[in-house]
Amino acid sequence: MSGLAVACRRVVHIYRAEAGDVVALSGVDLSIGPGEMLALVGPSGSGKSTLVALLAGLMRPSAGRVNVGTFDLGKLSDAEISRLRGTQIGVVLQGAARNLLPYASLERNVWLAQRRAARTEGIELEDPERILDLVGLRGKGAARLTDLAPGARQRAALAVGIAASPGLLLVDEPTSQLDSHGRDEVLDALETVNAERGTTVVVVTHDAEVGARLGRAVTIRDGRVGAEGRGGQDFAVVAGDGTVQLPPDVLGHFPPGTLFTVDQADGSVTLVPGGAAQLPESHTGDAA
Numbered sequence: 001m002s003g004l005a006v007a008c009r010r011v012v013h014i015y016r017a018e019a020g021d022v023v024a025l026s027g028v029d030l031s032i033g034p035g036e037m038l039a040l041v042g043p044s045g046s047g048k049s050t051l052v053a054l055l056a057g058l059m060r061p062s063a064g065r066v067n068v069g070t071f072d073l074g075k076l077s078d079a080e081i082s083r084l085r086g087t088q089i090g091v092v093l094q095g096a097a098r099n100l101l102p103y104a105s106l107e108r109n110v111w112l113a114q115r116r117a118a119r120t121e122g123i124e125l126e127d128p129e130r131i132l133d134l135v136g137l138r139g140k141g142a143a144r145l146t147d148l149a150p151g152a153r154q155r156a157a158l159a160v161g162i163a164a165s166p167g168l169l170l171v172d173e174p175t176s177q178l179d180s181h182g183r184d185e186v187l188d189a190l191e192t193v194n195a196e197r198g199t200t201v202v203v204v205t206h207d208a209e210v211g212a213r214l215g216r217a218v219t220i221r222d223g224r225v226g227a228e229g230r231g232g233q234d235f236a237v238v239a240g241d242g243t244v245q246l247p248p249d250v251l252g253h254f255p256p257g258t259l260f261t262v263d264q265a266d267g268s269v270t271l272v273p274g275g276a277a278q279l280p281e282s283h284t285g286d287a288a
């Protein structure tokens with residue numbers, strides 16, 4: 001299957017807990033093109049895993065819309081979502097061992113994931129060895145998870161995630177705990193899958209280098225898209241409600257309540273602070 005587009009519109013997610021509600025996502029707007037590779041980065045607790053769980057259909061948004069390909073995930077039944085996951089949406093959970101049966105060979109693990117998909121969607125089964133080859137595990141079909149080095153384990157988890165040739169692959173922290181060699185191998189595998197299959201790939205990561213290598217890194221901050229890096233350049237992002245998050249180092253100079261005037265000239269917009277707070281003259285922020 002070729003890559004699936006993803007669109008999130010004003011996505012809100014609230015966890016209802018006894019100790020009180022937690023607003024994990026508070027208006028995420030994000031578009032991902034079919035066949036794109038993207039990293040979701042951001043501090044702990046910013047909402048990355050929540051967003052991926054919504055893209056995987058593991059939870060439903062409290063408000064807003066999540067579309068994967070032509071599917072509006074909020075409108076599908078549990079059975080429809082579960083069919084989608086494992087066929088058109090591949091999910092690789094954090095920690096390789098959570099994705100594979102430890103007593104079964106890699107080939108068998110891939111086959112089991114394919115068989116599940118074949119039963120629900122009637123897809124044609126590809127040779128598991130070919131899938132292992134795609135992630136750099138040629139000839140390892142008979143191996144078990146415990147026979148492998150950490151980087152290879154993670155690639156085995158990827159093989160299970162792509163077993164049914166999904167159009168969207170969601171991968172949670174695939175390089176944590178790996179040395180730079182293992183990390184490069186995992187990223188090579190993801191790039192090969194993307195190049196050969198056109199699969200849209202979304203990776204949650206704490207590693208800024210992973211974001212740089214994937215070419216597009218979206219920073220989630222306080223439950224919103226805070227910024228985006230593309231081709232080595234950093235951008236602020238206008239959300240669907242018109243808000244823009246300033247980079248944390250800039251924001252540090254402007255306490256809440258700081259007043260700005262917005263000057264527009266020659267196609268550029270300049271924020272000029274003035275008013276409530278005592279501000280150094282030099283701290284003006286370019287918004288465009």
Ligand SMILES: Nc1ncnc2c1ncn2[C@@H]1O[C@H](COP(=O)(O)OP(=O)(O)OP(=O)(O)O)[C@@H](O)[C@H]1O
Nearest residue numbers: 015017022023024043044045046047048049050051
């Ligand atoms: N099941 C839950 N019940 C209540 N609150 C939750 C639950 N899961 C996550 N949260 C809260 O939602 C917010 C976002 O969490 P989330 O796990 O999505 O962030 P994250 O960016 O993935 O963090 P990390 O990088 O540490 O995995 C946090 O405040 C977190 O404490």
